[in-house]
Amino acid sequence: MPARRSFLTATGAAAALALTGDLPGLGPVGIPHRTDNRPLFTLGVASGDPLPDAVVIWTRLAPGPLEPFGGMDDRPVNVDWEVAEDETFRRVVRRGTAHARPEYAHTVHVDVRGLRPWRHYFYRFRAKGQLSPVGRTRTAPAPQDQPAVTLAVASCQAIYDGY
Secondary structure, X not given: OHHHHHHHHHHHHHHHHHHHOOOOOEOOXXXXXXXXXXXXXXXXXXXXXXXXXXXXXXXXXXOOOOOHHHHOOOOOEEEEEEEEOOOOOOOEEEEEEEEEOHHHOOEEEEEEEOOOOOOEEEEEEEEOOEEOOOEEEEOOOOHHXXXXXXXXXXXXXXXXXXX
């Protein structure tokens, strides 16, 4: 019995200590508080859901992608974004600020409207003085200019039989 009681006491104490947030380097709920200047845009940028006048751009702030909460703390971060017609961002056509919130894993999704159909655009994000990689996206063609597209999809639900 003494071994079991010692195990339960030690386990309970460790759990209580973890929940109080008094572990070294952890905040009130076990979230790391970082003060270093590690790169924020380690996962890059992405875009999708093109319409003739819009596209969605997104990124995630994650200085430590494999760490809890991506290495971010529990505070929201303002993220500026820009969309331009050129890779050097001399012809910026849209810009704004979004909020990377901890409850959404510090991701930012921006539905950029007011773009021209069937055009390439370049986009980037800025947070805490750091600039993301530049992404390239394209809007969809206008409805009257829709090219004919044929798609085929094949799928197998029995993965245990192989590919």
